[in-house]
Amino acid sequence: MHNRKAVYPGSFDPITNGHIDIIQRGLKIFDNILIAVLENPNKRPLFTTKERVKMIQEIFSDQKNVEVKSFHGLLVRFAKENNAKVVMRGLRAISDFEYEFQLALMNRKLDPEIETFFMMPNVKYSFLSSNLVKEVSMLGGCLKGLVPEAIEARLKNKTYNSYKKL
Amino acid sequence: MHNRKAVYPGSFDPITNGHIDIIQRGLKIFDNILIAVLENPNKRPLFTTKERVKMIQEIFSDQKNVEVKSFHGLLVRFAKENNAKVVMRGLRAISDFEYEFQLALMNRKLDPEIETFFMMPNVKYSFLSSNLVKEVSMLGGCLKGLVPEAIEARLKNKTYNSYKKL
Amino acid sequence: MHNRKAVYPGSFDPITNGHIDIIQRGLKIFDNILIAVLENPNKRPLFTTKERVKMIQEIFSDQKNVEVKSFHGLLVRFAKENNAKVVMRGLRAISDFEYEFQLALMNRKLDPEIETFFMMPNVKYSFLSSNLVKEVSMLGGCLKGLVPEAIEARLKNKTYNSYKKL
Amino acid sequence: MHNRKAVYPGSFDPITNGHIDIIQRGLKIFDNILIAVLENPNKRPLFTTKERVKMIQEIFSDQKNVEVKSFHGLLVRFAKENNAKVVMRGLRAISDFEYEFQLALMNRKLDPEIETFFMMPNVKYSFLSSNLVKEVSMLGGCLKGLVPEAIEARLKNKTYNSYKKL
Amino acid sequence: MHNRKAVYPGSFDPITNGHIDIIQRGLKIFDNILIAVLENPNKRPLFTTKERVKMIQEIFSDQKNVEVKSFHGLLVRFAKENNAKVVMRGLRAISDFEYEFQLALMNRKLDPEIETFFMMPNVKYSFLSSNLVKEVSMLGGCLKGLVPEAIEARLKNKTYNSYKKL
Amino acid sequence: MHNRKAVYPGSFDPITNGHIDIIQRGLKIFDNILIAVLENPNKRPLFTTKERVKMIQEIFSDQKNVEVKSFHGLLVRFAKENNAKVVMRGLRAISDFEYEFQLALMNRKLDPEIETFFMMPNVKYSFLSSNLVKEVSMLGGCLKGLVPEAIEARLKNKTYNSYKKL
Numbered sequence: 001m002h003n004r005k006a007v008y009p010g011s012f013d014p015i016t017n018g019h020i021d022i023i024q025r026g027l028k029i030f031d032n033i034l035i036a037v038l039e040n041p042n043k044r045p046l047f048t049t050k051e052r053v054k055m056i057q058e059i060f061s062d063q064k065n066v067e068v069k070s071f072h073g074l075l076v077r078f079a080k081e082n083n084a085k086v087v088m089r090g091l092r093a094i095s096d097f098e099y100e101f102q103l104a105l106m107n108r109k110l111d112p113e114i115e116t117f118f119m120m121p122n123v124k125y126s127f128l129s130s131n132l133v134k135e136v137s138m139l140g141g142c143l144k145g146l147v148p149e150a151i152e153a154r155l156k157n158k159t160y161n162s163y164k165k166l
Numbered sequence: 167m168h169n170r171k172a173v174y175p176g177s178f179d180p181i182t183n184g185h186i187d188i189i190q191r192g193l194k195i196f197d198n199i200l201i202a203v204l205e206n207p208n209k210r211p212l213f214t215t216k217e218r219v220k221m222i223q224e225i226f227s228d229q230k231n232v233e234v235k236s237f238h239g240l241l242v243r244f245a246k247e248n249n250a251k252v253v254m255r256g257l258r259a260i261s262d263f264e265y266e267f268q269l270a271l272m273n274r275k276l277d278p279e280i281e282t283f284f285m286m287p288n289v290k291y292s293f294l295s296s297n298l299v300k301e302v303s304m305l306g307g308c309l310k311g312l313v314p315e316a317i318e319a320r321l322k323n324k325t326y327n328s329y330k331k332l
Numbered sequence: 333m334h335n336r337k338a339v340y341p342g343s344f345d346p347i348t349n350g351h352i353d354i355i356q357r358g359l360k361i362f363d364n365i366l367i368a369v370l371e372n373p374n375k376r377p378l379f380t381t382k383e384r385v386k387m388i389q390e391i392f393s394d395q396k397n398v399e400v401k402s403f404h405g406l407l408v409r410f411a412k413e414n415n416a417k418v419v420m421r422g423l424r425a426i427s428d429f430e431y432e433f434q435l436a437l438m439n440r441k442l443d444p445e446i447e448t449f450f451m452m453p454n455v456k457y458s459f460l461s462s463n464l465v466k467e468v469s470m471l472g473g474c475l476k477g478l479v480p481e482a483i484e485a486r487l488k489n490k491t492y493n494s495y496k497k498l
Numbered sequence: 499m500h501n502r503k504a505v506y507p508g509s510f511d512p513i514t515n516g517h518i519d520i521i522q523r524g525l526k527i528f529d530n531i532l533i534a535v536l537e538n539p540n541k542r543p544l545f546t547t548k549e550r551v552k553m554i555q556e557i558f559s560d561q562k563n564v565e566v567k568s569f570h571g572l573l574v575r576f577a578k579e580n581n582a583k584v585v586m587r588g589l590r591a592i593s594d595f596e597y598e599f600q601l602a603l604m605n606r607k608l609d610p611e612i613e614t615f616f617m618m619p620n621v622k623y624s625f626l627s628s629n630l631v632k633e634v635s636m637l638g639g640c641l642k643g644l645v646p647e648a649i650e651a652r653l654k655n656k657t658y659n660s661y662k663k664l
Numbered sequence: 665m666h667n668r669k670a671v672y673p674g675s676f677d678p679i680t681n682g683h684i685d686i687i688q689r690g691l692k693i694f695d696n697i698l699i700a701v702l703e704n705p706n707k708r709p710l711f712t713t714k715e716r717v718k719m720i721q722e723i724f725s726d727q728k729n730v731e732v733k734s735f736h737g738l739l740v741r742f743a744k745e746n747n748a749k750v751v752m753r754g755l756r757a758i759s760d761f762e763y764e765f766q767l768a769l770m771n772r773k774l775d776p777e778i779e780t781f782f783m784m785p786n787v788k789y790s791f792l793s794s795n796l797v798k799e800v801s802m803l804g805g806c807l808k809g810l811v812p813e814a815i816e817a818r819l820k821n822k823t824y825n826s827y828k829k830l
Numbered sequence: 831m832h833n834r835k836a837v838y839p840g841s842f843d844p845i846t847n848g849h850i851d852i853i854q855r856g857l858k859i860f861d862n863i864l865i866a867v868l869e870n871p872n873k874r875p876l877f878t879t880k881e882r883v884k885m886i887q888e889i890f891s892d893q894k895n896v897e898v899k900s901f902h903g904l905l906v907r908f909a910k911e912n913n914a915k916v917v918m919r920g921l922r923a924i925s926d927f928e929y930e931f932q933l934a935l936m937n938r939k940l941d942p943e944i945e946t947f948f949m950m951p952n953v954k955y956s957f958l959s960s961n962l963v964k965e966v967s968m969l970g971g972c973l974k975g976l977v978p979e980a981i982e983a984r985l986k987n988k989t990y991n992s993y994k995k996l
Contacts, residue, residue: 028281029195029252074969086195091284094426095596097263098925104286105957110971115194118257118284120270123455127603139572141608240471260924261762264427271459276473289953293769305738307774360613361527361584406803418527423616429595430759436618437791442805447526450589450616452602592758593928621787625935637904639940692945693859693916750859755948761927768950779858782921782948784934 004031006086006117007079009071011038012052013045014151016133018125020059022090023066025119032065034082039072046134046158059148076111087116092126134159170197172252172283173245175237177204178218179211180317182299184291186225188256189232191285198231200248205238212300212324225314242277253282258292300325336363338418338449339411341403343370344384345377346483348465350457352391354422355398357451364397366414371404378466378490391480408443419448424458466491502529504584504615505577507569509536510550511543512649514631516623518557520588521564523617530563532580537570544632544656557646574609585614590624632657668695670750670781671743673735675702676716677709678815680797682789684723686754687730689783696729698746703736710798710822723812740775751780756790798823834861836916836947837909839901841868842882843875844981846963848955850889852920853896855949862895864912869902876964876988889978906941917946922956964989 006026012019012035026033035056039049047055049070060066071078079087087107089100104116121128128146137143138159143152172192178185178201192199201222205215213221215236226232237244245253253273255266270282287294294312303309304325309318338358344351344367358365367388371381379387381402392398403410411419419439421432436448453460460478469475470491475484504524510517510533524531533554537547545553547568558564569576577585585605587598602614619626626644635641636657641650670690676683676699690697699720703713711719713734724730735742743751751771753764768780785792792810801807802823807816836856842849842865856863865886869879877885879900890896901908909917917937919930934946951958958976967973968989973982 025281029283072969074966074971091263091267093596093599094260094263095593095925097257097260098923101257101286101923102957102959102962105289106962106966108286109957109976110966115191116286117195120267120274120282123271123458126455126458127600127607129600132600132604136572136604136608139570141572146607238471240468240473242473259762259765260758261427264425267425268459268461268464272464272468275459275478276468289956292953292956293766293773295766298766298770302738302770302774305736307738307740312773357613361615404803406800406805423595423599426592426595427759429589429592430757433589433618433757434791434793434796437621438796438800440618441791441810442800447523448618449527452599452606452614455603591928591931593925621790624787624790625932625939627932630932630936634904634936634940637902639904644939689945693947755927755931758924758927761921761924765921765950769953772950779855780950781859784931784938784946787935 005034005082005084006030006032006088007034007036007075007082007084008088009036009038009075009078011040011043011045011130012056013047013130014052014133014147014155015056015059016125016128016130016147016151017145018090018092018121018128020148021121021125022088022119023060025121026088027063027065030086030088032067033088034084035060035066035068036075036078037068037070039070041072047154051154055151055154058150074110076107076114079114080111085114087114089116089118090121091118092121092128171200171248171250172196172198172254173200173202173241173248173250174254175202175204175241175244177206177209177211177296178222179213179296180218180299180313180321181222181225182291182294182296182313182317183311184256184258184287184294186314187287187291188254188285189226191287192254193229193231196231196252196254198233199254200250201226201232201234202241202244203234203236205236207238213320217320221317221320224316240276242273242280245280246277251280253280255282255284256287257284258287258294337366337414337416338362338364338420339366339368339407339414339416340420341368341370341407341410343372343375343377343462344388345379345462346384346465346479346487347388347391348457348460348462348479348483349477350422350424350453350460352480353453353457354420354451355392357453358420359395359397362418362420364399365420366416367392367398367400368407368410369400369402371402373404379486383486387483387486390482406442408439408446411446412443417446419446421448421450422453423450424453424460503532503580503582504528504530504586505532505534505573505580505582506586507534507536507573507576509538509541509543509628510554511545511628512550512631512645512653513554513557514623514626514628514645514649515643516588516590516619516626518646519619519623520586520617521558523619524586525561525563528584528586530565531586532582533558533564533566534573534576535566535568537568539570545652549652553649553652556648572608574605574612577612578609583612585612587614587616588619589616590619590626669698669746669748670694670696670752671698671700671739671746671748672752673700673702673739673742675704675707675709675794676720677711677794678716678797678811678819679720679723680789680792680794680811680815681809682754682756682785682792684812685785685789686752686783687724689785690752691727691729694729694750694752696731697752698748699724699730699732700739700742701732701734703734705736711818715818719815719818722814738774740771740778743778744775749778751778753780753782754785755782756785756792835864835912835914836860836862836918837864837866837905837912837914838918839866839868839905839908841870841873841875841960842886843877843960844882844963844977844985845886845889846955846958846960846977846981847975848920848922848951848958850978851951851955852918852949853890855951856918857893857895860916860918862897863918864914865890865896865898866905866908867898867900869900871902877984881984885981885984888980904940906937906944909944910941915944917944919946919948920951921948922951922958 037052053068053070056068137155203218219234219236222234303321369384385400385402388400469487535550551566551568554566635653701716717732720732801819867882883898883900886898967985
């Protein structure tokens with residue numbers, strides 16, 4: 001009997017509708033998806049790790065088979081500790097592919113038992129990234145349809161504050 | 167409970183160690199893999215559909231969870247008829263990605279319930295394709311490690327004959 | 333005063349909603365668009381040049397600023413003979429870009445006065461090509477939303493006949 | 499009657515002969531080009547916004563149909579406020595294309611009335627970027643033919659000073 | 665003491681100024697370059713193997729360190745028989761790179777002693793290919809600067825004849 | 831008689847087995863390889879220039895035809911001062927290619943006498959980069975087979991210290 005749990009790692013700063021689309025597609029295959037929010041002390045995220053975990057938990061509060069945890073350290077170690085043998089990633093475009101390719105091969109080298117699976121989001125999210133979403137929000141653009149409404153509100157508030165500090 | 171069957175479509179003219187590597191990785195996730203050998207009346211394959219199906223069946227004769235069938239027509243229809251909701255594809259390089267992207271999006275348009283999953287073969291197969299294998303065989307090159315031994319023998323015999331007809 | 337006429341060249345075998353989307357976008361900039369249907373005696377199109385021109389003319393019968401002509405020979409010569417200094421092309425993806433880049437640079441070499449402009453179609457057409465449309469039609473797939481209804485009907489009829497000849 | 503004004507946005511830190519080449523090509527189509535110099539408080543440009551605007555104004559002082567303004571905030575809002583419905587961008591290479599694709603699609607989402615047009619610079623500028631120009635200047639390399647002479651002089655002076663601060 | 669001979673393989677149907685540019689650059693490094701003209705019985709070249717060899721020999725008649733031979737079979741075997749351990753290839757663009765990557769890796773698998781070196785042609789040849797040259801010639805376009813004059817004359821004559829046969 | 835010395839420039843922070851593989855391949859062609867360690871005062875390397883030079887010297891202590899020097903300023907100037915007319919670079923993937931293409935063309939513009947040659951590393955290093963190696967080391971992952979053992983030890987020590995400072 002197979003292990004049906006997949007880890008879906010990322011910064012999710014913040015989570016977008018593109019990420020959510022990938023997770024919903026993944027649930028067609030996997031029994032459980034563990035969203036792994038990267039704590040990266042070197043990058044300065046807009047939202048703290050806690051905030052990012054909480055926002056995602058709220059979005060998936062009704063889905064018992066979606067779990068959210070933060071992690072630091074090697075992804076393959078985190079996957080193993082959580083009894084997952086599959087890493088799930090979305091592929092939007094060529095540049096995604098190359099970076100994903102490099103990471104997946106390094107992860108395979110670090111632990112050959114962990115396999116990476118890729119899925120494509122809906123094409124309407126093909127231009128979407130957390131960074132672009134933050135930039136548009138900071139400039140006052142409308143994010144309707146690109147992030148959940150609750151995220152947009154927090155994003156506006158957060159970027160408004162960060163904008164004032166500039 | 168999820169549908170654990172994946173369709174792995176291709177021409178497999180002939181199957182290579184790269185394809186076999188993808189299938190073995192897929193078996194870590196899926197309960198059953200249905201290898202779907204494309205009958206394409208417009209292309210002229212080196213091996214007949216029957217030969218291609220038979221060669222693959224011999225390779226996986228010990229694995230009860232691998233099935234081989236030929237198909238023509240729309241892949242999404244074939245998947246549905248065989249109770250599979252997942253199409254599995256290998257991704258080697260950029261050019262793969264673009265073509266795969268186009269096909270997967272068209273398949274999603276034709277049937278939104280069928281999802282395409284991508285996996286990466288071992289890097290040592292990153293340059294491998296059935297076409298290159300046929301060309302090297304026709305020119306008398308050694309294919310050790312690139313195709314199963316039984317395939318190499320048949321390939322040599324077949325390309326030797328086709329070479330004489332030139 | 334500028335020359336406001338653009339040539340939009342292609343095989344259009346058949347025209348798709350992706351092509352039509354590009355033409356409508358082009359009309360925001362250009363006063364007239366001349367759709368140039370390539371007569372290529374070396375390729376075997378599904379539709380004759382006459383049929384392709386007629387189908388496009390019907391689609392744009394209400395738009396006085398869209399003209400359709402067939403052409404053979406150098407595109408830059410055709411553009412000049414028709415008093416156009418601009419070639420308009422759609423860009424869907426990376427592979428498009430490279431081929432388009434090569435053609436546009438050769439055309440610039442052949443006639444430095446002709447400039448090529450590129451536009452992006454709606455992302456929902458990002459996987460669409462005339463070849464894929466023909467293949468799906470031949471296999472009996474639904475093309476709703478990918479080509480105009482009148483085209484779909486003719487395509488079904490044509491591919492049904494060509495399919496029977498196989 | 500069409501709106502014949504195009505916005506050509508960028509950091510222009512500094513403007514290069516590649517940018518100027520694109521602008522001259524754009525003037526074959528558009529009646530007016532508005533060069534929009536991005537004020538980005540987060541990046542640290544070598545030249546101030548004022549300096550960048552002034553350098554470009556000097557280069558185009560004889561061309562009445564070229565205007566230069568600085569902007570911050572959303573590009574689509576700036577375009578609308580200036581009665582332009584077209585954004586013009588140069589495409590040098592694949593990596594350009596992907597980034598440009600992403601931005602153009604986000605801009606189309608933010609305002610579907612604004613259309614992005616792409617042009618290719620002369621191939622002799624295909625390796626040229628403002629960042630590479632700054633780096634070469636800082637290291638004492640010759641920029642003849644890559645930037646206007648007046649820009650080269652100021653660049654040398656500026657990078658000489660910034661170099662001393664290291 | 666190193667083996668200073670490089671093999672430069674290709675179809676050369678016909679040789680272009682881009683190929684010649686690569687050869688001249690290669691001569692800065694290698695003592696001898698052996699141009700290997702591929703005899704491919706499956707493709708239908710415009711010029712016979714004999715014609716292609718002869719045209720290249722005329723171009724390099726003054727350069728004692730450039731030799732021209734036709735070959736069929738495996739490139740690595742041909743290189744070895746001619747005491748060369750290096751294959752030299754030009755890289756124009758991304759699509760080139762992927763195909764070249766695949767061939768070079770297969771050649772390395774077939775004979776690990778043969779190493780492939782890549783060089784970039786002058787950017788002014790970045791859009792140039794033998795196929796595009798043939799197409800432009802057939803349509804009556806001017807090839808000045810893209811192929812040697814003697815080649816252009818023969819190309820015109822040859823494509824004129826082939827055009828009449830259509 | 832040819833100049834048989836090639837410069838192999840890079841940051842080498844730290845050198846990986848991928849770099850070493852390229853150097854060994856280069857020695858099949860060049861009499862001498864001069865490894866040029868970039869002193870970049872703007873980037874903050876993990877290892878000082880001195881440390882990087884010393885580590886590489888230890889690795890190649892038995893190979894008289896490999897020399898190591900640090901450099902700053904223009905690469906083409908450094909090459910000339912060291913009587914080298916060839917720059918040697920490894921190409922792993924598409925993204926490599928584009929960046930390398932841009933640098934090589936700029937270097938050709940700065941000094942047309944310096945030619946850049948490209949080689950492919952073993953595919954097993956296709957995902958390897960100094961940055962990824964540093965990241966994995968900092969997270970406690972095993973680098974066996976990716977860097978020489980002596981490098982791995984120093985890397986562990988260095989990243990352990992830098993990690994504690996976070």
